[in-house]
Amino acid sequence: xxxxxxxxxxxxxxxxxxxxxxxxxxxxxxxxxxxxxxxxxxxxxxxxxxxxxxxxxxxxxxxxxxxxxxxxxxxxxxxxxxxxxxxxxxxxxxxxxxxxxxxxxxxxxxxxxxxxxxxxxxxxxxxxxxxxxxxxxxxxxxxxxxxxxxxxxxxxxxxxxxxxxxxxxxxxxxxxxxxxxxxxxxxxxxxxxxxxxx
Amino acid sequence: xxxxxxxxxxxxxxxxxxxxxxxxxxxxxxxxxxxxxxxxxxxxxxxxxxxxxxxxxxxxxxxxxxxxxxxxxxxxxxxxxxxxxxxxxxxxxxxxxxxxxxxxxxxxxxxxxxxxxxxxxxxxxxxxxxxxxxxxxxxxxxxxxxxxxxxxxxxxxxxxxxxxxxxxxxxxxxxxxxxxxxxxxxxxxxxxxxxxxx
Amino acid sequence: xxxxxxxxxxxxxxxxxxxxxxxxxxxxxxxxxxxxxxxxxxxxxxxxxxxxxxxxxxxxxxxxxxxxxxxxxxxxxxxxxxxxxxxxxxxxxxxxxxxxxxxxxxxxxxxxxxxxxxxxxxxxxxxxxxxxxxxxxxxxxxxxxxxxxxxxxxxxxxxxxxxxxxxxxxxxxxxxxxxxxxxxxxxxxxxxxxxxxx
Amino acid sequence: xxxxxxxxxxxxxxxxxxxxxxxxxxxxxxxxxxxxxxxxxxxxxxxxxxxxxxxxxxxxxxxxxxxxxxxxxxxxxxxxxxxxxxxxxxxxxxxxxxxxxxxxxxxxxxxxxxxxxxxxxxxxxxxxxxxxxxxxxxxxxxxxxxxxxxxxxxxxxxxxxxxxxxxxxxxxxxxxxxxxxxxxxxxxxxxxxxxxxx
DNA sequence: TATGAATGAGCGTTCATTCAT
DNA sequence: TATGAATGAACGCTCATTCAT
Numbered sequence: 001x002x003x004x005x006x007x008x009x010x011x012x013x014x015x016x017x018x019x020x021x022x023x024x025x026x027x028x029x030x031x032x033x034x035x036x037x038x039x040x041x042x043x044x045x046x047x048x049x050x051x052x053x054x055x056x057x058x059x060x061x062x063x064x065x066x067x068x069x070x071x072x073x074x075x076x077x078x079x080x081x082x083x084x085x086x087x088x089x090x091x092x093x094x095x096x097x098x099x100x101x102x103x104x105x106x107x108x109x110x111x112x113x114x115x116x117x118x119x120x121x122x123x124x125x126x127x128x129x130x131x132x133x134x135x136x137x138x139x140x141x142x143x144x145x146x147x148x149x150x151x152x153x154x155x156x157x158x159x160x161x162x163x164x165x166x167x168x169x170x171x172x173x174x175x176x177x178x179x180x181x182x183x184x185x186x187x188x189x190x191x192x193x194x195x196x197x198x
Numbered sequence: 199x200x201x202x203x204x205x206x207x208x209x210x211x212x213x214x215x216x217x218x219x220x221x222x223x224x225x226x227x228x229x230x231x232x233x234x235x236x237x238x239x240x241x242x243x244x245x246x247x248x249x250x251x252x253x254x255x256x257x258x259x260x261x262x263x264x265x266x267x268x269x270x271x272x273x274x275x276x277x278x279x280x281x282x283x284x285x286x287x288x289x290x291x292x293x294x295x296x297x298x299x300x301x302x303x304x305x306x307x308x309x310x311x312x313x314x315x316x317x318x319x320x321x322x323x324x325x326x327x328x329x330x331x332x333x334x335x336x337x338x339x340x341x342x343x344x345x346x347x348x349x350x351x352x353x354x355x356x357x358x359x360x361x362x363x364x365x366x367x368x369x370x371x372x373x374x375x376x377x378x379x380x381x382x383x384x385x386x387x388x389x390x391x392x393x394x395x396x
Numbered sequence: 397x398x399x400x401x402x403x404x405x406x407x408x409x410x411x412x413x414x415x416x417x418x419x420x421x422x423x424x425x426x427x428x429x430x431x432x433x434x435x436x437x438x439x440x441x442x443x444x445x446x447x448x449x450x451x452x453x454x455x456x457x458x459x460x461x462x463x464x465x466x467x468x469x470x471x472x473x474x475x476x477x478x479x480x481x482x483x484x485x486x487x488x489x490x491x492x493x494x495x496x497x498x499x500x501x502x503x504x505x506x507x508x509x510x511x512x513x514x515x516x517x518x519x520x521x522x523x524x525x526x527x528x529x530x531x532x533x534x535x536x537x538x539x540x541x542x543x544x545x546x547x548x549x550x551x552x553x554x555x556x557x558x559x560x561x562x563x564x565x566x567x568x569x570x571x572x573x574x575x576x577x578x579x580x581x582x583x584x585x586x587x588x589x590x591x592x593x594x
Numbered sequence: 595x596x597x598x599x600x601x602x603x604x605x606x607x608x609x610x611x612x613x614x615x616x617x618x619x620x621x622x623x624x625x626x627x628x629x630x631x632x633x634x635x636x637x638x639x640x641x642x643x644x645x646x647x648x649x650x651x652x653x654x655x656x657x658x659x660x661x662x663x664x665x666x667x668x669x670x671x672x673x674x675x676x677x678x679x680x681x682x683x684x685x686x687x688x689x690x691x692x693x694x695x696x697x698x699x700x701x702x703x704x705x706x707x708x709x710x711x712x713x714x715x716x717x718x719x720x721x722x723x724x725x726x727x728x729x730x731x732x733x734x735x736x737x738x739x740x741x742x743x744x745x746x747x748x749x750x751x752x753x754x755x756x757x758x759x760x761x762x763x764x765x766x767x768x769x770x771x772x773x774x775x776x777x778x779x780x781x782x783x784x785x786x787x788x789x790x791x792x
Numbered sequence: 793t794a795t796g797a798a799t800g801a802g803c804g805t806t807c808a809t810t811c812a813t
Numbered sequence: 814t815a816t817g818a819a820t821g822a823a824c825g826c827t828c829a830t831t832c833a834t
Binding site: 501504505507540542543547548550551553554555557558561580583584588 | 699703740741745746748751752753756759777778781782785786
Binding site: 606637638641645 | 795
């Protein structure tokens with residue numbers, strides 16, 4: 001029989017998450033230390049590891065939760081009818097990924113589910129994002145039809161990561177993230193028209 | 199007055215790099231320890247830090263050098279005349295990036311030049327790769343013409359990273375890296391033809 | 397809630413101190429290395445720094461303990477009845493201070509409690525020494541009465557430090573520590589009699 | 595024939611001292627690093643050590659020069675005619691010793707000439723101070739006569755050091771340095787009168 | 793004298809993680 | 814579940830000093 005998780009357990013876990021979120025809000029993700037979390041929650045270090053496999057498990061939970069929330073808000077809006085609308089709709093989602101180098105690193109690492117055994121919440125969220133965008137593409141009339149929507153959606157994700165990566169780069173400072181994203185998506189999502197300017 | 203770097207300096211630095219490369223060849227990048235490098239080179243620890251800001255600075259140098267060498271070999275070959283040829287030509291380059299999680303992480307982190315102030319060798323190599331691919335696309339007759347070659351080349355890089363990322367992923371184990379890469383590039387590089395199968 | 401220090405904690409700390417004392421007995425204080433202490437105690441380096449703020453914290457503890465022990469032995473003896481007896485009674489205490497330049501430096505530095513916030517064991521021991529000497533002076537009949545005993549005792553300490561300092565000095569090699577100490581104390585502690593010889 | 599020291603040599607040395615003094619004026623003695631001195635003087639590190647045996651040799655020079663200057667000013671004034679006047683006359687000298695923990699430590703260490711072989715400028719200055727005070731005592735009519743002036747002067751130095759030491763001490767914060775110094779000197783320098791208050 | 797690369801030896805630190813209680 | 818002392822394995826650093834040129 002699967003025993004119901006005890007109430008105290010949930011309380012402890014919730015408190016750990018709460019404290020962690022408060023610390024992150026103040027100092028950012030990269031600065032989070034397990035020691036501070038347990039101190040804030042008033043539990044011992046060992047307790048933390050009874051609830052989370054390791055620190056990254058908490059990190060994945062925090063980051064993917066934030067990401068999922070932003071994605072849900074995007075999904076609740078209207079179907080974007082073009083490249084610019086899509087970029088705007090995804091901005092909160094991508095903006096969070098760009099907010100901190102550490103967040104981007106963790107997201108990237110877990111986007112591909114670090115452990116083969118299980119699909120973590122981060123990988124799930126990335127997957128959900130692809131599904132959402134594929135749905136948009138399928139339902140909207142403004143995109144190319146010669147490539148399946150889910151492949152196009154994966155491309156959107158690839159270009160987003162590329163844009164975010166280059167945002168940290170000295171060679172490409174000139175062009176801001178959204179502008180570069182727009183160039184990619186115009187070429188990737190729109191039906192082939194007249195040649196684009198070089 | 200800017201003094202020319204002394205000969206001894208270059209010798210010491212070269213020896214450190216040599217030893218590090220030998221160690222990496224034996225145990226991989228993730229296992230490299232500064233202590234072993236200095237021991238092998240027969241210099242003091244302080245000397246190491248007089249040559250490299252920290253361990254990662256050496257790492258960037260080692261990895262970007264390997265990457266640049268593989269890229270140079272790719273550039274020395276014939277211009278690939280299609281998607282499959284291009285994937286094959288870039289395979290050594292991408293294969294190295296996929297060889298070790300640690301390598302991929304460092305490469306990605308430094309691809310966007312950690313410091314805005316200076317463009318490191320890694321960022322330069324990534325840039326060179328884009329330039330090479332753009333040249334291929336421009337000179338070959340088999341690719342779409344409605345998008346400028348350098349934008350297409352950036353897309354190739356984005357899809358490569360996407361493929362490599364997903365290679366570590368539980369959700370997408372089914373499809374190997376090159377196969378996924380092929381799907382992306384067919385859609386991205388070829389002139390629009392009849393609709394692709396979903 | 398202030399939890400009682402666990403037994404294991406005390407054991408570990410005691411072992412660290414024991415090992416350090418053994419090493420010091422063999423090689424002196426200046427030669428003590430943290431690495432040897434932890435190796436000898438069979439604990440990790442991190443453990444050392446969980447018990448002592450830094451190496452000097454251990455040093456203060458070791459030296460002040462030795463000093464306190466020697467002081468206690470002096471206090472257990474009979475009340476000295478004159479300058480020579482007092483110098484003799486304090487000899488083990490002062491001799492330890494003079495035994496090693498490093499010991500003298502640490503003692504002097506911590507005698508004034510490096511941190512205003514807390515009174516360390518070293519400062520306490522110095523204080524205890526003054527108290528002890530003041531008691532001797534008060535109870536003995538051979539010393540001047542026109543100056544309060546505790547002020548006289550502070551003077552004894554001042555002259556001791558002066559003597560020890562000059563012991564390391566080229567200008568004053570001729571006169572050994574105890575001899576100089578004697579001149580000081582005769583002038584400082586005895587009731588004024590006929591003029592001393594210049 | 596003793597060759598006259600070359601002009602360039604003196605210039606370099608003077609520049610090193612100047613730069614060091616400027617740095618000390620800004621950041622204090624403890625923060626002085628050889629690297630900054632040579633950088634400021636525009637010479638190589640090795641050059642520094644061609645002029646000064648080690649860093650402490652420069653330190654001794656800087657500190658003893660300052661101390662000697664302050665002592666000279668004290669010597670240029672009138673002979674103090676009592677304990678309070680003497681304390682006032684020596685205040686600039688003692689104040690400098692108390693200005694920085696590091697200064698006090700170095701002064702104490704070198705007061706006794708670290709090297710037996712040579713009497714450094716610091717030991718000389720301390721000696722000069724004793725001589726000056728002994729002269730004051732001998733020429734003034736207000737001090738005890740049953741103890742030779744130079745012994746009394748050594749005692750003044752011992753009490754000064756004691757006072758300065760205790761100034762860094764938590765146990766004795768209540769009583770300021772000069773007040774404590776006064777108590778010592780009244781008991782030490784004045785002819786025995788009626789018993790002092792306990 | 794002047795140069796400056798190299799030395800060296802250990803300190804302090806880090807902090808996620810484990811494990812005996 | 815909870816505890817928290819202990820672990821560990823490098824890393825980064827320091828910086829006065831030396832020495833071959």
